[in-house]
Amino acid sequence: MLDPVSKLYWEDFVPGAVTAYGPRLVTRAEIVAFATEFDPQPFHLDEEAGRASMFGGLCASGWHSCCLLMRMAADGILLNSSSMGAPGVDEVRWQAPVRPGDALTMRATVLETRPSNTRPELGFVTFKFELYNAAGACAMTLTAPLMFGRRTPGGTAT
């Protein structure tokens, strides 16, 4: 999962950089188990109810897509970094349903980096994440500022 590369610090993220991750297969059992626990709306639990909905079939909760993307970001980026969490999420757009059997891939683009004004030991990296299904359709976009420790606290970006 993790590449055997050096640990990533805030200075290592460069605006415009794009990286790709996956595929991650999503099963019907996972979709139903997640929805049963966190989002038990009928179109996330039952094929018949999904067909009767605007989704045209059983589909994963949008929150499940967020959580799958989070895990791909953790495995691909954060667990090999000085990640310090995130203050929140700027925007999520669910653009196409995630279905049982979908093999999801993720694209991560660095939109912007900036040092913290108040904490010299960290900086922010704003990512745009895109989640694609096997057919190449974008199922979700998610933009969020993540916090990373700086290799050189209080120094200037390199």
Next chain:
Amino acid sequence: MLDPVSKLYWEDFVPGAVTAYGPRLVTRAEIVAFATEFDPQPFHLDEEAGRASMFGGLCASGWHSCCLLMRMAADGILLNSSSMGAPGVDEVRWQAPVRPGDALTMRATVLETRPSNTRPELGFVTFKFELYNAAGACAMTLTAPLMFGRRTPGGTAT
């Protein structure tokens, strides 16, 4: 969980209306199980790592907070409504850690309602959700437009 009231349609949501839900106890086992599956960063898995982080102790993944809020919204509002899902989330802010043993309560405020321009059978209701811990601190705010079926498709709001 569901009040024995009439099913809620788009027309029933009025800007400014505030409703409250919970409490929902969060256990250490749930926090660790969620993080193990979706967000295995050390400060979500281990007390020692949590203490060494800026969170000052083990805390739930922010995505776990989103999912717990989703379930409270489902039980309190959506499962007794004409909910048709959501196009996304406008903003999430994680303001304070969610800890093992926290009893979470939720406040839902209707910010705005508008009919769909393209689908006469549905309308949008933008909610601001706030999640509070037992000490009364706001742990998270989340703003999202939700879609609901209209009682009178294509009619004017009442």
